[in-house]
Amino acid sequence: MVSVRRELTPYFLNPLTPYLVHSLRNWLTRKQKETRRGRAELKLFDTSASWNAKPENRFLPSWWENLNIRLLTDNKKWTEPQRKMMGKAGRVHGIRFVLSLVASVVVFLGVINIRNAAGERQRNAEATRLVKGLLTADTSQIKTVIEKELPGFRQYATDDLQQAFQESPAKSHAKRHAALAFLPDGKSVLPFLKNRLLTITPLNFVHMRDLLIDDKDELVASYWETARTGETPALRFQAACALAGFDAENEHWQEKDFQTFVAGHLVSVRPSELLLWTNALRPVKDHLTGALSTVYRNPDAGEQVRSFATDTLADFWSDNSDGLFDLLAVANEKQFASMFSRLDFHREEAVALGIAEVARTFLEDASEAEKESLAMRQANAAVMLLKMGASDQVWPLLKHSPDPRVRSYIIHWLSPRAGDPKTIIARYEQETDVTIKRALLLCLGEFELEEVEQQPLVENLLEVYSSDRDAGLHAAAEWLLRKWKQDEKISAIDKELPQTEKQLTAAKDKQRQWYVNGQGQTFVIFDAGEFQMGSRVTEADRRTDETLHRRWIGRKIAIASKEVTREQWRVFYNSTKVWPADQDQFQPYIRSDDSPMVMMTWYEAVHYCNWLSEQEGILEEQWCYEKNEANHYGPGMKAKDNFLELTGYRLPTEAEWEYACRAGASTSRYYGVTDILLPRYSWHLYNSNDQAHPVASLKPNDYGLFDAKGNVWEWCYDSSGRYPVSMEQAVDDLPPTGNVYDTDNVEDLGRRVLSGGAFFNLTSIIRSSGRFSLVPSTRFHNCGFRPARTWH
Secondary structure (H helix, E strand, C coil): CHHHHHHCCCCHHCCCCCCCCCCHHHHHHHHHHHHHHHHHHHHHHHHHHHHCCCCCCCCCCCHHHHHHHHHHHHHHHCCCHHHHHHHHHHHHHHHHHHHHHHHHHHHHHHHHHHHHHHHHHHHHHHHHCCCCCCHHCCCHHHHHHHHHHHHHHHHHHCCCCCCCCHHHCHHHHHHHHHHHHCCCHHHHHHHHHHHHHCCCHHHHHHHHHHHHHHHHHCHHHHHHHHHHHHHHHHHHHHHHHHHHHHHCCCCHHHHHHHHHHHHHHCCCCCHHHHHHHEEEEEHHHHHHHHHHHHHCCCCCCCCCHHHHHHEEEECCCCCHHHHHHHHHHHCHHHHHHHHHHHHHHHHHHHHHHHHHHHCCCCCCCCHHHHHHHHHHHHHHHHHHHHHHCCCCCCCHHHHHHHCCCHHHHHHHHCCCCCCCCHHHHHHHHHHCCCHHHHHHHHHHHHCCHHHHHHHHHHHHHHHHHHHHHCHHHHHHHHHHHHHHCCCCHHHHHHHCCCCCHHHHHHCHHCCCCEEEEECCHHHHHHHEEEEEEECCCCCCCCCCEEEEEEEEEEEEEECCCCCCEEEHHHHHHHHHHHCCCCCCCHHHCCCCCCCCCCCCCHHHHHHHHHHHHHHHCCCCCHCCCCCCCCCCCCCCECCCCCHHCCCCECCCHHCCCHHHHCCCCCCCCCCCCCCCCHHCCEEECCCCCCCCCCCCCCCCCCCCCCCCCCCCEEEEEEECCCCCCCCCCCCCCCCCCCCCCCCCHHHHCCCCEEECCCCCCCCCCCCCCEEEEECCCCCCCCCCCCCCEEEE
């Protein structure tokens, strides 16, 4: 069938075809149309017939038909007319294709050019936008712009950057930013940037320095010259900050003078600049900590300067527990908090360091300065341990000792260094050592507690005040209760405490270490043995008449815990009419009845002692003083020869007074040495407002004496003789008992000793060994006294 169809296709027509049956012809045509090849052969036949009949281009097959005919028919079997037509169609469509292709290319290139031109305009616009933003941006932001945003538009931004650099003011952000952005393409701006870095504000310094890091080799030499020999400290310092980022390993950083300069300038900048410059110098922090530590330790450096040194060191040594602890150990109140907060991140190491510190002891030949330094370090370490919950090694430091410096610093430093008063209260409730309990109460008084916090302890303190046998604890409780405004409750107890001499005698076997006499005066009782009287040659501010020597007292004494007040003296005056208690001349110096009475003569003071013996019912034979021949307490009177054996009231001997004042301490003051703590114990020139203050306002010593330092000078019995020179043997405390006269002649028992210092004295006078003397008839506006007695 196929062979028949092929023979009958237009390619194989023969002269007999026109005579075929019409239906057979249609059938064969339909069969050809069923295939692509057949359809192409039919199209070739039809178009060839049409074109050859009328050879016009419009009768040629279309380009698509032309392509199909060429692909699907066998050109070797084309007839000549068909071949002629197909040749013509090829030429026509070829020309049309070339023309179309050329037109397309032209259109395409036009479109590309249009798009390129638009892209150029867009990139130029974006570059302009970036440059404008760069010129007004914060310096902290331009690194991102320069390194990440600008590179793709750099060829378009160059002209804008150059123009901005040339036209902007010399000190403007715009000129600086334009130069920094232009630097990768042109080193001509580097001299400008080199100088500009030395005057840029600290806020932008590090950002600019980081952008110049790739050019540091061309800058370092010039900056070192400026840093070491620059015209102004500001230029030198800023050059040093540049070198910290560019040349941190240079040997010049080892030079002490250079370190001192950089550290000194750093702690002198404005507060808002400190952290910025600290960050700039961080790469060389190890070279600066020594110089900063010197500033940190210097009390004369100024509060702000030391504060800056503190903050910077805490930052630089945040990961150095040893370094932080060393700084904490010498910290003042404000420095302590910064160091503690950083050291708390190294708690385990800090506790170990603190325990080792408080366990150290003075070297045998340590100077006073070395002892004081160690005491301050140990106190700071102790406070740190308490705050970190490691208190077992701290409590023993509060036990009284001949050198109480550490103890006293802990008492006064725990509160301002943010210690917890609950820790002190809890320890007080379980503590058994009475000297530690005294210290805990004195420490607790440094905290500002709310009434609700005080109340649980008040009843215990009232019980201590009324009945505890220890005089020092009794006085500490009194001081704390008064500080907590419990005066009414104290007064109520005071009414029950006085004892007559008969009652005291009957209760001596059960006697507390203190008692209250019929005048309401508290006396503390202690055995006075041997001690070193006077001052060591190493004691600051000592005088030549304070020769250190061994003194033996060898008796039990009772001495008033407070100086005689104006109220108490008024009772004496009402009885004797001796020296009125209320005089206008007292007004500048005494402004309350519980302040010490002043301006009595030595004669009147001893008169008061005899009067007090009489009031207390002590037999006259036990009174200590004899009147003069005129039956007066005045020149020519004397102490009885055995007055130190009698039980009557008297003035303390100078040795008794110093023994009582020291309260077992060998340091220059009964709490230690430092002037810093003196205002907590003594009214003197710098805190008294040139007047005496109510007795027992400040802390007592460990024997329970108030105001043994300052407030008023206190008359002692002794004449002002020279101390023994030899230390080989203790000297008995047996002052002469001859007649007393108003004379400067020591042999005539003239000038009498006063001890303790007064409200108008410099701190150098307020020492346990400090002494003064006046003729016994002198009235001095800051002289008072406290009575004493020998206790049997």
